[in-house]
Amino acid sequence: MVRYVPLVLALLAAIFLVAPMAIIVPMSFSKAISFEFPPPGYWTGYYAQYFSSHSWLEATANSFIIASGSMALTLIAALPAAFGFVRHRFYGKSVLNLVMLVPIIVPAVVSALGYYSFLSPLHLVGTHAGMILAHSVLSIPVAFLVITAVLKGFDRNLERAAMSAGAGPLRTFLWVTMPVLRPGILIGALFAFLHSFNEAVVAIFIAGRDASTLPKKMFESIRLESDPVIAVVSTLLTGAVLLGVLLSLFVRKRPASR
Amino acid sequence: MPAFRGAGLISRDSLTAWLLVAPAVVCVVVLFIVPIGYVLLLSVTDPTVSLDHYRRFFTVPLYANVMVNTFRTSLIVTLACLALGYPLAYVMARRDDALAVSFWTGFVVRTYAWLIILGNKGPVAATYAFAGWGSPPQLLFTSFSSTLGMTHVLLPYMVLALYGVMRKIDPSYMRAAESLGARPFGAFRLVFLPLSLAGVVNGCVLVFTMCLGFYVTPILLGTPKDMMISQLISQQIEDLLAWGFASAIAVVLLACTLVLLGIYNRFAGLDRLWG
Numbered sequence: 001m002v003r004y005v006p007l008v009l010a011l012l013a014a015i016f017l018v019a020p021m022a023i024i025v026p027m028s029f030s031k032a033i034s035f036e037f038p039p040p041g042y043w044t045g046y047y048a049q050y051f052s053s054h055s056w057l058e059a060t061a062n063s064f065i066i067a068s069g070s071m072a073l074t075l076i077a078a079l080p081a082a083f084g085f086v087r088h089r090f091y092g093k094s095v096l097n098l099v100m101l102v103p104i105i106v107p108a109v110v111s112a113l114g115y116y117s118f119l120s121p122l123h124l125v126g127t128h129a130g131m132i133l134a135h136s137v138l139s140i141p142v143a144f145l146v147i148t149a150v151l152k153g154f155d156r157n158l159e160r161a162a163m164s165a166g167a168g169p170l171r172t173f174l175w176v177t178m179p180v181l182r183p184g185i186l187i188g189a190l191f192a193f194l195h196s197f198n199e200a201v202v203a204i205f206i207a208g209r210d211a212s213t214l215p216k217k218m219f220e221s222i223r224l225e226s227d228p229v230i231a232v233v234s235t236l237l238t239g240a241v242l243l244g245v246l247l248s249l250f251v252r253k254r255p256a257s258r
Numbered sequence: 259m260p261a262f263r264g265a266g267l268i269s270r271d272s273l274t275a276w277l278l279v280a281p282a283v284v285c286v287v288v289l290f291i292v293p294i295g296y297v298l299l300l301s302v303t304d305p306t307v308s309l310d311h312y313r314r315f316f317t318v319p320l321y322a323n324v325m326v327n328t329f330r331t332s333l334i335v336t337l338a339c340l341a342l343g344y345p346l347a348y349v350m351a352r353r354d355d356a357l358a359v360s361f362w363t364g365f366v367v368r369t370y371a372w373l374i375i376l377g378n379k380g381p382v383a384a385t386y387a388f389a390g391w392g393s394p395p396q397l398l399f400t401s402f403s404s405t406l407g408m409t410h411v412l413l414p415y416m417v418l419a420l421y422g423v424m425r426k427i428d429p430s431y432m433r434a435a436e437s438l439g440a441r442p443f444g445a446f447r448l449v450f451l452p453l454s455l456a457g458v459v460n461g462c463v464l465v466f467t468m469c470l471g472f473y474v475t476p477i478l479l480g481t482p483k484d485m486m487i488s489q490l491i492s493q494q495i496e497d498l499l500a501w502g503f504a505s506a507i508a509v510v511l512l513a514c515t516l517v518l519l520g521i522y523n524r525f526a527g528l529d530r531l532w533g
Contacts, residue, residue, distance in 0.1 A: 002441075003442060006345045009345035010346045010348065012342075013342040013345060013413070016342060016410065016413070017342075017414070021363060021367070021368060021371055023374055023375060023381070024367070027374055034379065035379060036377075036379040037381050038381070038384065080277075080278040081279050081281070084276075084278030088272065088274060089272070089275070090275035090279075099283060101529070102290060102291060103286060103290050105516070105519055106290075106294060106512060106515070107467075107472075108471065108473055109491050109511070110294065110297060110471065110508045111293070111294070113300075113491070113508050114297045117293070117501070117505075118293035137286060137289045140282055144282065145529075197364075198363075200366050200473070201474065204473075215364050215365075218370065219478070222370060223478065230370060231374075234370055244362065
């Protein structure tokens with residue numbers, strides 16, 4: 001009997017974690033104007049409303065643009081940094097290692113306030129560029145940690161073998177190092193993308209109207225008008241995240257070589 | 259950059275390292291640490307140069323209440339997450355399969371779900387009506403709903419921290435304890451629990467510090483009567499446009515977070531917090 005106690009407790013916790021999110025799906029097909037559950041009737045009208053609403057579609061496009069941009073920028077910064085930290089000894093390493101982690105230490109409200117007062121004199125508040133810069137810096141530590149972890153487990157004998165077989169440093173990097181690290185880098189990239197895609201607080205402060213992302217628009221809709229389209233967006237987002245998680249599991253499950 | 263002082267001291271290797279690390283470090287310093295410096299500056303200069311905001315924050319009883327409420331709520335959320343997350347991570351660590359399903363669903367979406375559940379036309383209210391208990395108590399926009407929502411949103415972080423440590427505990431230790439006569443619970447208490455404590459500490463520090471400055475959920479689900487720090491900041495900016503005072507509160511919040519993480523860093527090393 002005692003053996004089943006952890007299983008039962010875990011099951012209860014899992015239900016607590018998942019069940020509240022499941023309620024969103026029937027809500028998105030509900031006919032109710034406000035938050036009403038169980039729904040008085042079902043239709044797909046709010047899906048139609050989402051796909052014909054200029055402001056929701058624009059927020060969706062903004063979310064994708066900003067998440068893609070900050071994913072790219074995050075990788076450009078985090079990938080070389082991971083190599084620098086794992087493979088080299090240099091002056092100030094331990095301090096800089098802490099510096100790299102600062103963006104995930106600072107509470108999001110504090111960062112958001114900082115970004116607002118820093119970006120507004122530069123006329124970057126309410127722009128895609130401002131959002132991409134802000135989100136990249138927030139994602140750099142996460143991507144850095146993920147890639148560093150993979151790089152630490154990398155067997156450098158593979159590179160030595162390639163070099164001794166006559167490959168130059170660049171060739172070795174492109175044909176040996178990168179393919180082995182690819183799953184880790186992809187996971188880092190996915191984390192950066194999803195982080196930006198879900199991030200609400202900084203967006204609320206600095207996205208303005210023109211660069212408004214989905215989390216910001218949802219937050220404001222919930223607060224002001226309780227637009228039933230929120231349920232539709234939530235369902236679509238949860239579906240997309242589920243897809244992303246499955247994708248990352250697929251990447252992770254694949255053997256490291258090949 | 260002290261590394262460049264005295265050409266004899268720097269090797270080519272450390273120069274390469276600096277070049278590799280530079281883009282990220284410059285990004286973080288210029289685009290993050292400098293903006294945080296702005297907040298610090300704003301808190302003592304807006305509207306005039308003085309420490310008045312801090313004096314006000316630490317002397318007015320209302321703000322002391324906000325601090326107490328923030329720490330109390332964070333503590334409750336952390337303990338609730340631990341109670342729910344420990345068995346979940348325990349079971350997952352032994353099955354070695356997928357997790358992180360709800361980890362990446364945004365805070366806003368998950369908070370929205372609780373708005374429906376606890377709302378006055380939601381399933382809880384419907385159950386009350388169905389059972390004939392009359393109208394349910396006010397659930398939404400209370401510190402209860404805010405605490406519940408934050409527990410739900412932060413639980414995955416707790417599970418992930420615990421899972422990271424538990425996964426590395428060799429199951430043969432437990433079998434060894436049982437073969438030597440320990441009962442299942444005894445084997446758990448004497449062998450598994452002590453080994454998993456590092457994960458408990460990580461998870462609690464992570465959830466507690468995240469909870470201190472949590473923005474979305476307390477604002478959407480909570481009440482202005484029992485404010486948390488983030489609600490106070492939001493109120494000062496949106497209703498009163500008091501950027502200076504809001505910045506001072508943000509600095510206090512940052513200081514609390516840094517002190518907690520500083521203590522953690524002293525004993526465990528900050529790198530380990532995220533597994």
